[in-house]
Amino acid sequence: MKKNVGGIDTILRYISGAILILLGIFLSMGTAFKAIFLIFGIMLIGTGLFGFCWLYTILGVSTKREKKA
Numbered sequence: 001m002k003k004n005v006g007g008i009d010t011i012l013r014y015i016s017g018a019i020l021i022l023l024g025i026f027l028s029m030g031t032a033f034k035a036i037f038l039i040f041g042i043m044l045i046g047t048g049l050f051g052f053c054w055l056y057t058i059l060g061v062s063t064k065r066e067k068k069a
Contacts, residue, residue: 003051006063010048017044 005013017040024037047053056062 001050001052003064004056004062005047005051005053006065009063010051013044013048017041017048020044 020037020041024034024041027034027037051064
């Protein structure tokens with residue numbers, strides 16, 4: 001599993017994941033919508049923590065800078 005999530009992308013994932021989790025907890029809407037918000041929020045924070053996004057792998061995208069030797 002090669003890391004493909006860079007620094008700014010990680011920060012944006014943490015912020016948007018936290019917002020989705022808070023929306024899932026505090027908004028008064030159907031249970032299905034709450035679950036979707038919570039699942040996507042947890043996924044975003046998880047991909048930020050691990051530095052790997054499977055969708056980026058499928059699309060051939062990487063926001064991680066390669067270190068110069």
